[in-house]
Amino acid sequence: xxxxxxxxxxxxxxxxxxxxxxxxxxxxxNMSRGKPAPDQLNISSDILDVLNSKSNLIGxxxxxxxxxxxxxxxxxxxxxxxxxxxxSQIVVMGNSSLNIMYDMVQRGMQFxxxxxxxxxxxxxxxxxxxxPGYDRHFAVTELFGFELICVPMKExxxxxxxxxxxxKDPTVKGxxxxxxxxxxxxxVCSDEVVRRFARLKPAxxxxxxxxxxxxxxxFLDEDVPLLNLLEEAEKCGNExxxxxxxxxxxxxxxxxxxAYICCSENNVKWLTKLMSYQTIGHNKIDQYxxxxxxxxxxxxxxxxxKLASLLKPKFxxxxxxxxxxxxxxxxWTKPKGGYFISVDLPEGTAKRTVELAKEAGVIFTAAGxxxxxxxxPKDSNVRIAPSFPPVNELETxxxxxxxxxxxxxxxxxx
Amino acid sequence: xxxxxxxxxxxxxxxxxxxxxxxxxxxxxNMSRGKPAPDQLNISSDILDVLNSKSNLIGxxxxxxxxxxxxxxxxxxxxxxxxxxxxSQIVVMGNSSLNIMYDMVQRGMQFxxxxxxxxxxxxxxxxxxxxPGYDRHFAVTELFGFELICVPMKExxxxxxxxxxxxKDPTVKGxxxxxxxxxxxxxVCSDEVVRRFARLKPAxxxxxxxxxxxxxxxFLDEDVPLLNLLEEAEKCGNExxxxxxxxxxxxxxxxxxxAYICCSENNVKWLTKLMSYQTIGHNKIDQYxxxxxxxxxxxxxxxxxKLASLLKPKFxxxxxxxxxxxxxxxxWTKPKGGYFISVDLPEGTAKRTVELAKEAGVIFTAAGxxxxxxxxPKDSNVRIAPSFPPVNELETxxxxxxxxxxxxxxxxxx
Numbered sequence: 120x121x122x123x124x125x126x127x128x129x130x131x132x133x134x135x136x137x138x139x140x141x142x143x144x145x146x147x148x149n150m151s152r153g154k155p156a157p158d159q160l161n162i163s164s165d166i167l168d169v170l171n172s173k174s175n176l177i178g179x180x181x182x183x184x185x186x187x188x189x190x191x192x193x194x195x196x197x198x199x200x201x202x203x204x205x206x207s208q209i210v211v212m213g214n215s216s217l218n219i220m221y222d223m224v225q226r227g228m229q230f231x232x233x234x235x236x237x238x239x240x241x242x243x244x245x246x247x248x249x250x251p252g253y254d255r256h257f258a259v260t261e262l263f264g265f266e267l268i269c270v271p272m273k274e275x276x277x278x279x280x281x282x283x284x285x286x287k288d289p290t291v292k293g294x295x296x297x298x299x300x301x302x303x304x305x306x307v308c309s310d311e312v313v314r315r316f317a318r319l320k321p322a323x324x325x326x327x328x329x330x331x332x333x334x335x336x337x338f339l340d341e342d343v344p345l346l347n348l349l350e351e352a353e354k355c356g357n358e359x360x361x362x363x364x365x366x367x368x369x370x371x372x373x374x375x376x377x378a379y380i381c382c383s384e385n386n387v388k389w390l391t392k393l394m395s396y397q398t399i400g401h402n403k404i405d406q407y408x409x410x411x412x413x414x415x416x417x418x419x420x421x422x423x424x425k426l427a428s429l430l431k432p433k434f435x436x437x438x439x440x441x442x443x444x445x446x447x448x449x450x451w452t453k454p455k456g457g458y459f460i461s462v463d464l465p466e467g468t469a470k471r472t473v474e475l476a477k478e479a480g481v482i483f484t485a486a487g488x489x490x491x492x493x494x495x496p497k498d499s500n501v502r503i504a505p506s507f508p509p510v511n512e513l514e515t516x517x518x519x520x521x522x523x524x525x526x527x528x529x530x531x532x533x
Numbered sequence: 534x535x536x537x538x539x540x541x542x543x544x545x546x547x548x549x550x551x552x553x554x555x556x557x558x559x560x561x562x563n564m565s566r567g568k569p570a571p572d573q574l575n576i577s578s579d580i581l582d583v584l585n586s587k588s589n590l591i592g593x594x595x596x597x598x599x600x601x602x603x604x605x606x607x608x609x610x611x612x613x614x615x616x617x618x619x620x621s622q623i624v625v626m627g628n629s630s631l632n633i634m635y636d637m638v639q640r641g642m643q644f645x646x647x648x649x650x651x652x653x654x655x656x657x658x659x660x661x662x663x664x665p666g667y668d669r670h671f672a673v674t675e676l677f678g679f680e681l682i683c684v685p686m687k688e689x690x691x692x693x694x695x696x697x698x699x700x701k702d703p704t705v706k707g708x709x710x711x712x713x714x715x716x717x718x719x720x721v722c723s724d725e726v727v728r729r730f731a732r733l734k735p736a737x738x739x740x741x742x743x744x745x746x747x748x749x750x751x752f753l754d755e756d757v758p759l760l761n762l763l764e765e766a767e768k769c770g771n772e773x774x775x776x777x778x779x780x781x782x783x784x785x786x787x788x789x790x791x792a793y794i795c796c797s798e799n800n801v802k803w804l805t806k807l808m809s810y811q812t813i814g815h816n817k818i819d820q821y822x823x824x825x826x827x828x829x830x831x832x833x834x835x836x837x838x839k840l841a842s843l844l845k846p847k848f849x850x851x852x853x854x855x856x857x858x859x860x861x862x863x864x865w866t867k868p869k870g871g872y873f874i875s876v877d878l879p880e881g882t883a884k885r886t887v888e889l890a891k892e893a894g895v896i897f898t899a900a901g902x903x904x905x906x907x908x909x910p911k912d913s914n915v916r917i918a919p920s921f922p923p924v925n926e927l928e929t930x931x932x933x934x935x936x937x938x939x940x941x942x943x944x945x946x947x
Contacts, residue, residue: 152599160597164586172578183574183786185566213627214816221811225639229653229677239643239653262810372597375818396676397635402628404789405816
């Protein structure tokens with residue numbers, strides 16, 4: 120069946136019948152949140168066994184006591200190895216990379232970046248937001264009053280022609296980027312895109328790249344390599360422009376992991392100076408437990424293979440249903456890792472599709488959430504999060520999604 | 534021997550001889566940091582046994598996963614019981630109450646408090662600092678550009694006649710206070726002082742009391758009661774003016790505890806709204822481990838008795854040496870709890886005393902550290918931190934201290 124105006128009535132009638140059947144099932148499914156499923160969390164349970172009351176917790180210092188602002192040496196070693204940076208280029212903190220990113224933006228607002236004036240004192244400023252993207256990124260910079268400028272995502276990363284043009288504006292102070300298995304499309308920045316990021320010559324000296332490598336080792340099958348932005352930036356003397364973030368939120372426990380920032384030694388010095396007013400140090404026992412559990416970067420990669428074996432069937436199931444029931448009507452990405460699949464519905468139907476699904480008991484990420492100000496100009500993009508529900512629920516949820524999308528499409532012609 | 538000018542030469546000669554003996558001992562002692570000793574930390578070791586890979590971590594939600602911004606219900610219950618507040622009046626976070634306080638000040642600077650303009654946009658502002666006090670408090674508000682106004686501490690708390698006068702100035706936006714076993718004097722606010730705090734009518738609507746109850750259950754022997762400021766403030770409709778802070782840093786592990794803020798429901802609502810941009814939630818597994826270990830507020834109090842049995846002999850040793858070797862020259866406080874003893878040396882001799890001690894291998898908190906801008910106008914106050922060194926080291930360190938103080942005093946007349 121082709122999705123042409125002539126077929127709209129026929130398609131509507133057939134789908135609304137299915138829809139009513141779904142409604143009568145009393146479904147209660149949630150496809151909105153990029154959170155690990157319990158079976159993924161179970162894989163990390165042994166992390167709770169690596170420390171007990173008999174453990175020696177005296178490393179470089181007594182890890183039970185105060186001290187160590189920048190993270191315990193063992194954790195710096197582990198995550199610097201994982202990220203391919205020097206130990207002098209990393210600060211390991213608590214459980215939330217979002218918290219680190221928020222605080223970095225706030226520090227720029229309050230104290231200024233790179234010796235420039237506090238951003239609070241610089242008038243109206245702008246921030247670049249590759250779209251579709253991560254709603255919590257956009258929300259942070261919206262909160263601080265930045266005008267959010269959309270930059271289209273391409274399969275190899277943000278459109279760098281546009282980025283290079285926009286950073287000529289001295290009021291542009293930063294860009295968000297999830298460089299690998301991006302949220303929501305699952306795209307990976309190509310070497311060329313990473314190098315163009317590294318070579319950027321923004322007009323603003325206090326422009327920073329917020330490189331949120333949230334899914335750096337979150338492959339589903341074969342890993343896709345990502346060039347090291349900090350290293351590339353260093354080659355052009357641009358290393359102060361780069362903040363790279365990561366965490367174990369989707370490696371160990373989503374609510375009880377370890378997060379870190381990688382940046383130049385200059386930036387580490389500036390950051391830890393300001394941090395020294397804020398805290399005496401983050402939880403070193405949590406950091407140490409992670410180190411003892413994973414041992415080294417390869418330990419993390421081996422662990423990720425186990426998680427991938429649980430996630431891949433879920434992604435495959437979503438692809439299968441989209442292939443079966445969405446073809447010809449919608450487009451979707453086929454990520455090789457990460458937590459999301461991005462679906463583009465016919466223009467002007469995303470909100471209605473999500474609304475219909477909700478009425479049938481299936482929650483999807485709100486249409487628009489993947490754009491700044493929650494406004495998708497085409498009302499087309501929906502983020503699918505396959506990780507949490509069991510496979511059998513996924514199948515039903517995605518069938519409901521395709522059914523609702525067809526109804527939303529057909530309604531435009533009726 | 535009386536400390537009169539006539540005796541200065543004699544005292545100097547006798548003390549300098551002792552001092553040279555100390556120097557030749559090659560001492561390496563540190564009395565500067567208010568951190569728990571290893572034997573205190575050992576008392577909490579079993580907290581590492583309450584959770585393991587077999588534990589059920591599914592409480593109100595799966596505590597391994599994302600979610601719960603304001604702290605797990607069990608932790609809110611535990612600490613609200615300990616603090617005598619409603620569960621709706623507490624937000625439980627990560628390991629550092631300093632971090633919570635810093636962030637609260639920063640939120641006021643950036644977003645404004647109580648609907649008022651951001652403090653960043655209000656010109657030059659002031660903050661009240663009871664002295665002597667806690668250097669990290671003063672450093673936070675100095676960093677944000679407040680003019681720090683000293684308020685004398687009395688045995689029953691800050692001098693409220695002065696506080697009540699100063700808050701008539703609309704540029705005064707806050708006051709630091711460690712209400713119980715204060716740092717460094719160990720004073721406890723009397724009921725009357727707490728009530729005067731509760732009744733304050735500051736000119737600034739965005740004035741806040743930063744009530745850092747860091748030592749709320751840190752008695753050495755009999756506990757001294759402290760009136761509940763939030764409750765008292767509520768009686769006068771003043772509850773939005775109060776932020777109360779606490780943590781388990783000196784209850785469980787100094788580097789891996791749980792911290793919280795107690796405040797009005799209005800303030801909780803405002804705070805969690807802003808927090809929702811910053812994090813998805815703090816480490817719930819750490820919170821849960823604390824709950825399982827302590828069980829209830831009485832569990833914490835019983836635990837504190839064990840810690841007190843280790844701390845009290847240390848305080849007693851310091852008192853003993855001061856009594857023996859400092860009498861007539863210096864004054865000191867005799868706290869019934871907390872982590873510090875405050876010593877007032879003859880005017881103009883604190884810096885020199887600490888310097889002499891350092892040269893003999895004994896580190897004390899820098900003279901001046903207990904005052905804003907690190908400037909003790911009388912150069913007299915030194916904070917003694919007896920918790921970390923073993924008792925035998927304490928005795929030597931305090932003898933060195935008294936010896937150095939006598940030399941510093943005598944030098945003024947030679």
